[in-house]
Amino acid sequence: MTLANGIRQLSIPGPSVLPEAVLTAMHQPSPNIYGGDLVDLANSLYPDLARVARTAGDAIIYIGNGHAAWEACLCNTLSRGDHVLALLTGRFTLGWMDVADNFDLNFDTIDFGNRGPLDPEQVADALRQDSKHKIKAILVVQTDTASSVRNDIKALRQAIDRVGHPALLMVDCIASLACEPFEMDDWGVDVTVAACQKGLMTPAGLAFNFIGKRAWEAYKRADLKTGYWDWDRRVNGKIFYQKFCGTPPSHHLFGLRKALDMLLEEGIEAVWQRHTVLASAVWAAVDRWQTDGSISCNIIDPSHRSTAVTAIRTGDNNATNLRAWCEQEAGVTLGVGLALDGVLDTQPENLFRIGHMGHLNVPMIMGTLGAVDAAMKALGYSHGDGALEAAARALSNS
Ligand SMILES: *Cc1c(COP(=O)(O)O)cnc(C)c1O
Secondary structure (H helix, E strand, O other), rough: OOOOOOOEEHHHHHOOOOOOOHHHOOOOOOOOOOHHHHHHHHHHHHHHHHHHHHOEEEEEEEEEOOHHHHHHHHHOOOOOOOOOEEEEEHHHHHHHHHOOOOOOOOOEEEOOOOOOOOOOHHHHHHHHHOOOOEEEEEEEEEEOOOOOOOHHHHHHHHHHHHHHHOOEEEEOOOOOOOOOOHHHHHHHOOOEEEEEOOOOOOOOOOEEEOHHHHHHHHHHHHOOOOOOOOHHHHHHHHOOHHHHHHHHHOHHHHHHHHHHHHHHHHHHHHHHHHHHHHHHHHHHHHHHOOOOOOOOOOOOHHEEEOEEEEEEEEOOHHHHHHHHHHHHOOOEEEEEOOOOOOOOOOOOOOEEEOOOOOOOOOOHHHHHHHHHHHHHHHOOOOOOOOHHHHHHHHHHHH
C-alpha cells in the first residue's frame, strides 16, 4: 500500500512548483526568432522584471542558472587582482566565490556563522580599515537558502554609506526575488543577481542581472569582461539575436511572460505578504514540534528568517529518513539539508529544508506540514503535538 498517489507536492527551495498556466503558455510550436510576436514578448519582459526587482536600471536575461548570473555579474564589473569582500551567512556566498575561482580576484571574507544574519557594523569596521579603498565589491546573499537566514540589505547599505566606502554592493536574490521584500533602487543595491526557477515560477534556465548606474561605471573599467556575458551587447545590441548572444530561449520566455503576468496581477506586495503568512504557518508548526523534541528552526530569531525557505534541525532524529518517508509514503519531496560548515556538496543527517516559495497556497503548505507530522509519528521521533493546529491558527490570524 502507498499513500503517495495523487498530485505530488514539491516542497524544495527551488526549483519551485510550476503553475499550470506557465506550463500551458510554454506549450507552443517554435516561433520565428528574427521578428514578430516573440520579439515583442521578449522586449516586454525587461521592464516587468525591473518592476519586480524595483529598479529603474537595466535588466538582462541570460540563458543559464543562478551560477551564470553570479559569473556574469563579477566579470562585467571587476578586474584581475581586485579585492572583494564576501559576507558569509550559510553557504551561497561561498558558491559565488567558487565560480570566480580562476578570475584572479582576492577574496576577503567575514563569516557570520549560520544561525543568524550578518552584522552591518562588523562590515562597516572592515571597510573602515580599508582606507585605500582596495575593496571593489561586497558580495552578499539576501536569503541564504542553506541556513534560511534573510539578511537586512538596507541596513548593510546604510552601514557602507556611513563609512563612505565606494565598493559596489552586489546582492544575490536568487531565492528571494518575488518572495521577500526587496527594493533595489531605494536600498542602493548596485547589482542584483537572480534566476527564474524560484520565486519567478519558471523552469530553470534563465538568469538575470539588474544593473544600477554605479555598476555601469565599473563596467567601463572591468577587464574580466568576456563576449558571451558582456552587458553592453545584451542591453544595446541592435539586432534581437544579440540580446541572447544567439538563439533566444523562446519557450522559457513564454513561460516567464505568464509568470510575470501572474505576479503583477496579484501585486508584488501581496505576493510578499502571502509568503510571509505561509512561512509563519511553517514556523508555528516547528515551534510546536520543538516543545517535546529536538526539532527546531535553524534561524533562531523569527525576524531574521527567510519567508521563502526554512531550514529545520532535527537533532538526534535522522532527517534523511524523514525525507524518505515523506517522499515514498506521502508523495511530498522535502529539501535536503546543505552543509553549514563551509564544505560544499555535503548533506548533513540532521537538517532538512521546506521550500515555501512561489506558486503556493494553504492546502499545499498544510499538506507538507501534515506529511512531516505524520512522518515523525511513523518514525517514532519525539515531537510536540498540535503543530497543524498551530499552523492553521497562524494562517487564520493573517
Ligand atoms: C538556488 C540558489 C543559487 C544557485 O542557483 P542555480 O540555479 O542552482 O545555479 C544561488 N544562490 C541562491 C541564494 C540560491 O537560492
